[in-house]
Structure formats: structure tokens, C-alpha cells
Amino acid sequence: MSAxxxxxxxxxxxxxxxxxxxxxxxxxxxxxxxPHYFQTVVGDNPDRLKQVLAIACERSGVLIFxxxxxxxxxxxxxxxxxxxxxxxxxERPEILEDIAQKYAQRGRTMAPSNRKQALxxxxxxxxxxxxxxxxxxxxxxxxxxxxxxxxxxxGEMYGMWRETAVPYxxxxxxxxxxxxxxxxxxxxxxxxxxxxKVSAFLNLPNPTVAxxxxxxxxxxxxxxxxxxxxxxxxxITPVEKQLQQIAGLDYxxxxxxxxPVVVGRLLQNAGETLVVAESCTGGGLGQMLTEVAxxxxxxxxxxxxxxxxxxxxxxxxxxxxLDQFGAVSDTVAKQMAGGVRSRLxxxxxxxxxxxxxxxxxxxxxxxxLVYIGxxxxxxxxxxxxxxxxxxxxxxxxxxxxxxxxxxxLRRKLLSRxxxxxxxx
Amino acid sequence: MSAxxxxxxxxxxxxxxxxxxxxxxxxxxxxxxxPHYFQTVVGDNPDRLKQVLAIACERSGVLIFxxxxxxxxxxxxxxxxxxxxxxxxxERPEILEDIAQKYAQRGRTMAPSNRKQALxxxxxxxxxxxxxxxxxxxxxxxxxxxxxxxxxxxGEMYGMWRETAVPYxxxxxxxxxxxxxxxxxxxxxxxxxxxxKVSAFLNLPNPTVAxxxxxxxxxxxxxxxxxxxxxxxxxITPVEKQLQQIAGLDYxxxxxxxxPVVVGRLLQNAGETLVVAESCTGGGLGQMLTEVAxxxxxxxxxxxxxxxxxxxxxxxxxxxxLDQFGAVSDTVAKQMAGGVRSRLxxxxxxxxxxxxxxxxxxxxxxxxLVYIGxxxxxxxxxxxxxxxxxxxxxxxxxxxxxxxxxxxLRRKLLSRxxxxxxxx
Numbered sequence: 001m002s003a004x005x006x007x008x009x010x011x012x013x014x015x016x017x018x019x020x021x022x023x024x025x026x027x028x029x030x031x032x033x034x035p036h037y038f039q040t041v042v043g044d045n046p047d048r049l050k051q052v053l054a055i056a057c058e059r060s061g062v063l064i065f066x067x068x069x070x071x072x073x074x075x076x077x078x079x080x081x082x083x084x085x086x087x088x089x090x091e092r093p094e095i096l097e098d099i100a101q102k103y104a105q106r107g108r109t110m111a112p113s114n115r116k117q118a119l120x121x122x123x124x125x126x127x128x129x130x131x132x133x134x135x136x137x138x139x140x141x142x143x144x145x146x147x148x149x150x151x152x153x154x155g156e157m158y159g160m161w162r163e164t165a166v167p168y169x170x171x172x173x174x175x176x177x178x179x180x181x182x183x184x185x186x187x188x189x190x191x192x193x194x195x196x197k198v199s200a201f202l203n204l205p206n207p208t209v210a211x212x213x214x215x216x217x218x219x220x221x222x223x224x225x226x227x228x229x230x231x232x233x234x235x236i237t238p239v240e241k242q243l244q245q246i247a248g249l250d251y252x253x254x255x256x257x258x259x260p261v262v263v264g265r266l267l268q269n270a271g272e273t274l275v276v277a278e279s280c281t282g283g284g285l286g287q288m289l290t291e292v293a294x295x296x297x298x299x300x301x302x303x304x305x306x307x308x309x310x311x312x313x314x315x316x317x318x319x320x321x322l323d324q325f326g327a328v329s330d331t332v333a334k335q336m337a338g339g340v341r342s343r344l345x346x347x348x349x350x351x352x353x354x355x356x357x358x359x360x361x362x363x364x365x366x367x368x369l370v371y372i373g374x375x376x377x378x379x380x381x382x383x384x385x386x387x388x389x390x391x392x393x394x395x396x397x398x399x400x401x402x403x404x405x406x407x408x409l410r411r412k413l414l415s416r417x418x419x420x421x422x423x424x
Numbered sequence: 425m426s427a428x429x430x431x432x433x434x435x436x437x438x439x440x441x442x443x444x445x446x447x448x449x450x451x452x453x454x455x456x457x458x459p460h461y462f463q464t465v466v467g468d469n470p471d472r473l474k475q476v477l478a479i480a481c482e483r484s485g486v487l488i489f490x491x492x493x494x495x496x497x498x499x500x501x502x503x504x505x506x507x508x509x510x511x512x513x514x515e516r517p518e519i520l521e522d523i524a525q526k527y528a529q530r531g532r533t534m535a536p537s538n539r540k541q542a543l544x545x546x547x548x549x550x551x552x553x554x555x556x557x558x559x560x561x562x563x564x565x566x567x568x569x570x571x572x573x574x575x576x577x578x579g580e581m582y583g584m585w586r587e588t589a590v591p592y593x594x595x596x597x598x599x600x601x602x603x604x605x606x607x608x609x610x611x612x613x614x615x616x617x618x619x620x621k622v623s624a625f626l627n628l629p630n631p632t633v634a635x636x637x638x639x640x641x642x643x644x645x646x647x648x649x650x651x652x653x654x655x656x657x658x659x660i661t662p663v664e665k666q667l668q669q670i671a672g673l674d675y676x677x678x679x680x681x682x683x684p685v686v687v688g689r690l691l692q693n694a695g696e697t698l699v700v701a702e703s704c705t706g707g708g709l710g711q712m713l714t715e716v717a718x719x720x721x722x723x724x725x726x727x728x729x730x731x732x733x734x735x736x737x738x739x740x741x742x743x744x745x746l747d748q749f750g751a752v753s754d755t756v757a758k759q760m761a762g763g764v765r766s767r768l769x770x771x772x773x774x775x776x777x778x779x780x781x782x783x784x785x786x787x788x789x790x791x792x793l794v795y796i797g798x799x800x801x802x803x804x805x806x807x808x809x810x811x812x813x814x815x816x817x818x819x820x821x822x823x824x825x826x827x828x829x830x831x832x833l834r835r836k837l838l839s840r841x842x843x844x845x846x847x848x
Contacts, residue, residue, distance in 0.1 A: 005515075010634070011634075011636065011645070012446075012447075012450065013450055013454075013460055013461065013463070014450060014451070014461070014603075014605065014645075015446075015447045015448065015449070015450030015451030015452075015453075015454060016445060016451075016607075016636075016645065017447070018442060018443075018447050019442075019443050019446060022436075022439075022440060022443060022465070023436075023439045023441070024439065025439070026436065026437055026438060026439030027438070027439030027440075028439075029439075030438050030439060036437050037437065037438070037466065037467060037472050038465065038466055038472070038476070039436070039463075039464065039465035039468070040462065040463065040464055040465075041446070041462065041463035041464075042461065042462055043461060045461070045538055048461050051483070052462070055479060059475070064790050071615070071616050071617075071619070072616075072619050072626070072635055073626060073627075074616070074626075074634060088720060090739065094565070101488075102815065105814065105815075106811065108614065110804065111614070111616035111617060111619075111620060112620075112621060113616050114616055115618060130815070131815050131816075132815070149669075153637075153638065153751065155817070155820070158562055158746065171813065173841050187565065210440075221440075227770055245600075275734075276707075276728070278707070278710075280714075281711065281714075282707075282710045282711050282713065282714025282715075282719070282723070283700075283702065283706075283707030283708060283710025283711040283712075283713075283726070283728065284710075284714075286706045286707025286709060286711075286728040286730075287705065287706050287707040287708040287710075287711045287822075288705075288707075289706065289707075290705070290706025290707065290730060290780075290822075291706075291818075291822075292782070292818065293780075293781070293783060293818055295706070295730075296730055299706070299730055299731075300704075300730055300731035300733070301727065301728040301729050301730040301731050301734040301738075302707070302727075302728040302730075303725065303726075303727055303728070303738070304700070304707065304710040304725040304726040304727070304728065305725050306710070306714060306724055306725040306726075307723075307724040307725050308718075309724065309768075309769070310699075310724055310768055311723040313768070314725075314727070314738065314767075314768070315765075318786075320578070323697040332565070333470070343738075344731070344733075344734055344737070344738070345738075355452070356717075357717070358717055359718070368517055372585075394715075395715065398711075398714075412760055415555065
């Protein structure tokens with residue numbers, strides 16, 4: 001028995017949105033060890049949805065729907081399912097109450113159109129949606145066939161999947177053999193270089209090791225198939241350790257660990273604080289650092305010195321140096337880092353100044369030229385030059401600039417302590 | 425007659441990659457006016473691919489395949505197609521020569537496994553791949569059925585689509601009627617409320633009007649089917665104007681216009697400047713404003729006052745008020761906005777202070793409580809209270825806080841001028 005993903009939404013057929021729901025569900029099914037051979041996308045059209053249903057019922061035992069649960073007239077998934085299996089829709093007062101409550105919490109009253117979302121096929125169980133008004137269903141309309149529905153909004157679907165669908169599927173006997181994966185993350189090394197360094201591992205049968213690269217970051221995905229998570233971890237751990245050792249300081253973390261998470265932990269462990277001065281990233285470095293809950297323990301704030309006048313007035317950058325070397329220079333990066341550190345009274349000052357493009361570049365200072373400044377507690381100030389152009393666009397140059405700045409601080413913090421002590 | 429997209433690849437079923445090919449092809453089909461009702465994903469498995477083929481042949485006249493054209497043994501698309509339609513594979517010397525030449529250009533010799541890529545079904549035409557070694561095919565295995573195949577690598581597929589597939593499809597009579605779409609964007613109104621306000625438009629046949637919502641934003645997508653882009657625009661424009669009029673100030677822009685783009689244009693037109701003071705967003709508002717190339721014309725910078733000491737030292741927030749009212753308060757939001765405006769000498773000062781969570785909330789000040797301060801050139805300072813909790817997570821609270829701040833400034837800038845003058 002296998003599962004099939006059916007995504008309902010005309011916006012998918014028009015190419016308006018990327019089908020990230022299918023990827024999420026596919027990964028989740030793989031983790032649970034549930035075979036999954038087909039994915040279908042169909043529009044908000046009852047006749048074609050019924051055609052797809054007829055085919056899917058014949059070849060799969062678990063049908064997972066996303067989309068078509070909203071309050072608007074084109075949201076027809078539950079209605080069509082009920083019609084296909086010949087049962088009426090029934091209004092479930094607990095759903096109505098839940099929707100009304102959610103509106104009340106935001107100080108609003110429920111729109112009449114939301115009433116529609118309380119109608120589900122008779123015999124179906126409610127799959128609660130803690131984050132939104134559209135609940136899904138878990139339904140066995142006939143023997144050997146399970147149907148699960150989710151709204152198309154990814155954030156709502158993820159929570160519903162984890163909180164209700166996974167326990168349900170496990171109760172049905174799935175997830176006995178699992179695929180457990182761990183992703184190791186690297187900064188400051190090219191995918192091909194890393195792949196060559198670890199080439200001996202790329203043909204392992206279990207766990208498998210596969211390299212990926214995106215937005216300046218390189219990843220190695222380790223996937224083990226085993227009877228339990230613990231067994232899988234036992235398979236993965238020795239390989240993981242060897243890979244980390246080979247990569248050295250280029251390895252920075254695993255899975256959910258991002259550069260700001262890792263840097264934050266190092267700062268917190270050392271009892272040190274950080275402030276930032278940003279020019280071309282315009283606040284992106286601070287935004288990244290504060291993605292981490294609890295970042296106020298080590299991140300004090302900073303200055304967005306987009307305009308040169310702000311560099312002078314709030315950071316104390318020398319106006320003659322600005323004239324002589326330009327805002328995008330080694331000298332100014334250092335003064336920004338030193339200035340923000342001393343004015344905001346912090347342990348570390350990290351600065352970014354660069355040309356994100358598309359305009360503003362010249363022959364000597366092309367788009368993608370970025371300087372990162374790092375001022376430390378011993379009064380030392382360093383700077384680093386990067387040339388991120390010409391293939392990267394404005395958004396990517398800004399993103400990799402912020403990552404590179406964090407990575408410099410990470411290496412600096414780590415190089416003070418023996419690597420053995422680094423528990424990632 | 426309609427087209428169907430069939431993506432072949434076990435990596436899609438494992439969720440290793442996002443199916444961006446389907447989105448690209450869906451957009452392209454919409455632009456050509458080719459109806460497209462189904463997308464299927466299937467693994468590198470000949471039996472299941474044949475099942476999918478049997479279904480697709482029955483319901484669609486143009487089958488577009490991606491994936492399974494590589495040199496490895498699991499790449500089986502052409503082989504399976506030939507088998508399904510009962511014709512042999514033939515080796516095409518012009519393909520072999522092309523592959524060998526591409527290897528030579530890189531100073532390498534062709535691997536024996538590449539020979540496989542020269543085998544295509546008898547009767548099929550070669551769909552050249554300028555960027556890679558895997559050519560596709562264009563094939564009419566029977567009357568009224570066209571098959572086009574592409575490799576899974578997006579960059580290779582895009583070029584092949586544009587250079588060969590589009591001219592072919594146009595020669596088959598497609599692309600005479602096009603679908604042209606425009607997305608209107610709204611902030612500060614719920615999807616259900618907007619849908620009710622514009623309910624009379626939701627059943628229009630041409631253009632169609634469909635509501636969407638994501639991350640606090642509501643959209644209306646207008647899609648017109650017509651013989652040319654100009655005709656489509658003529659169909660859309662009057663409907664668009666009526667919808668804008670109904671929505672009033674809740675409408676902020678269309679298509680690529682984001683809140684920072686719209687606010688930036690209003691500031692630039694007025695010759696005014698903006699600075700920001702951010703607490704819970706930690707730089708996210710500045711980051712959003714500087715996503716726009718040329719934002720240095722009106723955005724000067726700001727202060728990330730994550731720590732209270734920074735609010736006092738760089739923004740001049742009163743420390744007694746901080747003690748009495750707390751950092752997340754009406755009073756402090758106003759002082760932050762006023763302080764950053766006067767210290768950085770700008771026309772407008774915009775501030776955000778709030779509790780992004782997950783920790784830090786209390787009964788009187790729950791997670792999601794956010795104050796936005798706006799200080800104007802006439803010395804006036806306003807503040808706005810929001811309760812974005814409890815359903816939104818930290819990332820979403822931070823995102824909608826930055827959007828809400830921009831939206832307040834947008835309304836303020838617009839309300840000074842008669843709405844008729846607002847050309848979005």
C-alpha cells in the first residue's frame with residue numbers, strides 16, 4: 001500500500017506558486033518509510049478532481065490532499081470528496097466555534113463565508129488546524145483507503161501534519177522502518193572541492209551521503225534506513241564525525257543550525273556581546289541574527305548606515321577617509337566595525353559595506369565587491385574583501401555578505417578554543 | 425486539446441528537490457494559452473511511467489516530460505516511451521557527434537555511458553539541447569498526440585523550451601490565444617472581507633478574478649484570455665479599476681510592486697527621506713526597504729535598538745519611561761520614531777517595538793503585541809497597536825510587523841494627496 005499526494009489549486013496550474021507542499025510531504029513520507037509513487041496537481045474543478053480521485057483510489061491506499069479548503073467559492077475539496085463517495089456534507093459545530101474563537105482573539109468577527117469551512121463529509125474526523133481557520137479531515141471512506149486533507153497554506157499544513165497526521169499514520173502501522181536524515185552544513189568551501197575531499201563517502205550504501213549546494217552554502221545529506229531512529233543515528237554518527245573532521249572549520253552545523261544560531265551559541269557560551277554596522281545589507285545581518293529566539297542575550301543592536309552621513313554621525317567614520325577611499329573600502333569597513341563596537345559598548349563589532357547592485361559598480365569597484373569588518377574586544381580590527389559578482393544578483397549578494405560576516409565571527413570565536421571543545 | 429506536464433524523477437518523490445520545472449512549464453503554457461489541467465510526478469520506474477502515460481494519452485493532446493534523459497541506468501524516459509508506443513530506439517549519429525563535441529570543448533572525452541543519450545524512438549525529431557548533453561525529442565507517435573521531452577536540469581530545459589518547443593507549439597496553432605494575468609495586492613484587510621466586498625466579480629468569465637492570501641497579504645488575480653496581450657489588457661483594465669476603487673486604501677500595488685517598492689516611490693516622488701528604529705524586527709524593516717535597488721535615494725538608514733541601552737543612547741528614549749511603560753509600549757514606540765528621525769535628520773521616522781516570541785510574553789503584553797511609531801516632518805508622532813498573536817510564529821510576527829509599519833507610512837503619504845493622483 002502506498003501514498004499519493006494530490007495538490008488542488010488552479011494557481012499551481014497557472015504556475016503562480018511553486019509546489020513546496022509536495023516537496024514537504026514527499027520528505028515526510030520518505031521519513032516515515034511510506035512508499036510514494038505518484039503526485040498529481042489538479043485545478044479547483046470538481047469534475048477533474050473526481051477523475052483524479054478515481055485513478056488514485058485504484059493505485060494508492062493513502063491519499064493526501066492539499067488545497068481547496070478555504071472560505072471562497074472555488075474551494076471545493078471537501079465538497080467534491082463527499083460527492084465522489086456519495087455521502088452528504090455535515091456542519092460540525094466544533095469547527096464553527098473554533099473559527100469564531102480565532103476571529104474573536106484577533107478582535108474581529110467571523111465572516112459568513114467562513115461557515116462553509118465547518119462542512120465536512122459525514123463520517124470524517126476533523127484534522128485540527130491550530131494556525132488557521134481551515135481544518136482538514138482524516139477519513140476512511142472505504143476499507144483500505146485513508147484520505148487526509150490539508151489547506152494549501154504551507155505554515156498551517158506543516159503543523160497539522162506533524163501534530164495529527166504523523167501520529168495517525170503511525171497508528172496505522174506506518175513508520176516502522178524509517179529513513180532518518182541529517183544534513184551537515186558548510187560555509188567557505190565550493191561544492192566540488194568538498195565533494196572531492198569526501199569522495200570516498202559518496203558511494204556508501206547506508207547511510208548514503210549526497211552533496212547539495214544553494215545560495216553559497218554547501219550541504220552533505222546523510223540518510224540512513226533502519227528499524228528505529230536510534231539505530232539510524234548509530235549508523236550515521238561515525239560517518240558524520242569523519243566528515244566533520246575532514247572538513248575542519250568549513251563545517252559549521254547540522255540540520256536546523258544556521259550560521260546565526262551557531263554564532264549566537266558561541267557568543268552566549270563565551271558571555272560576549274555583538275553589535276553590527278550595515279551598509280549594503282541594510283539591516284539583513286541584524287535580521288538574520290534576531291531570527292534566533294533569545295538572541296537578545298548576546299545581540300545588542302546596531303546601526304544601518306545606508307547613507308554616508310549616518311556612517312559619520314553614528315559610527316564616527318572619518319569623512320576624509322570616506323572621500324579618499326570611498327564607502328566601499330577596507331578602511332571604512334574597519335571604522336564601521338570599530339565605531340559601532342565602541343559607541344554601543346559591546347564585545348564584538350561586525351560591519352558590512354559593499355556594492356549590491358545592480359547599479360553603482362565601476363571598473364575598480366565592481367558590483368559584488370564587499371568588505372567585512374570585525375572589531376574585537378582586544379581592540380583589534382580586521383577586514384576581509386570579497387568579490388561576489390558578477391553572476392549573483394542583488395538579493396544573493398546581500399544574503400551571502402551577511403552569511404560571510406557571520407562566518408568570519410564564527411571562525412574567530414572558534415579559533416580561540418581548541419576544536420575538540422566545539423560541540424556543534 | 426490540452427497539455428499535461430509529467431515530471432519523471434525519484435528525487436522528486438523523495439522530496440530532495442523542489443519541482444520548479446513544473447512551475448516554469450505551467451507559466452509558459454498559460455502564456456501560450458494552452459489549457460493545462462493536470463501535472464503528474466512519477467519515479468524512474470518504467471512500469472509506473474507507462475501507467476501514467478496510458479492515463480495522460482486519454483485526457484491530453486500534448487504531453488510534456490521532464491527528467492530521465494541522463495546517461496545513468498535509471499534514466500529511462502525515451503526507452504519507456506518507445507516501448508509504450510511499440511517502436512524501436514534508434515541511435516542518431518548527429519546526437520553522438522554533438523555530445524562528443526561538447527566533451528571536447530571542455531577538454532574531456534565522452535564517457536561510454538553517454539552513448540545511451542543518442543538513442544531516441546524511431547520517428548521522433550531531436551529537440552536540441554544547447555547547454556547540455558541530453559537532447560529531448562518532439563514526437564507525434566499517433567494522430568492528435570504530441571510528446572515533448574526535456575532533461576530535468578532547469579537551466580538546460582529553459583533554453584530548449586524557448587528555442588525549439590515554443591516555435592513548434594506555435595506552428596501547431598497554439599499561442600494564438602493567450603492568457604494574461606495581473607495580481608492586485610492588498611494590505612490591512614482579511615481575505616474573506618475582501619472577497620465579500622468584491623463578490624460580484626468572483627464569477628466573471630473573462631477576466632476571471634480569484635482571491636489568494638499569504639503572510640498577511642491578500643491578492644486578487646485577474647486572468648484574461650484573449651487574442652493578444654493588448655486585448656487582454658483591455659479586458660482587465662476596467663475590472664482592475666473597479667476593484668481598486670472598491671478596496672480604496674487597502675489596495676497598494678500590482679504584480680511585482682511590493683510594499684517597500686510602493687513606499688519608496690511615494691517617498692521619492694515627494695522628495696522625502698526615511699529612517700527606521702527597529703527593536704523586535706532586528707533590521708528586517710531596513711532589509712525590506714533596501715531590497716529595492718535605488719533605495720538610497722530616500723532611505724538613509726536607522727538604528728537596530730534591540731537592547732534597551734541602545735534605545736537610550738542612540739535614540740534618546742527616556743529611561744524612566746522604559747521602566748514605567750516597558751520597551752513594548754506606545755510611549756517608547758513614539759520616542760523611538762521621533763528619536764531616530766531627529767538624530768539622523770530625516771523627513772520620516774518609523775519604529776517597531778514588540779514581542780516576537782516565542783518567549784517574553786505576559787498576560788498584559790502577550791506574544792504578538794507590537795507597537796509601530798511614525799514621526800513626521802511636521803513634528804507629529806503617532807503610534808499604532810497590533811496584536812499579531814497567538815497563531816503566528818516569530819518569523820511571521822516579525823514579517824507582518826515590518827509590512828504593517830510600511831503600510832502605515834504608505835497610508836500617511838497617500839492621505840496627503842487626493843487618491844486620484846495615485847498612479848500605482
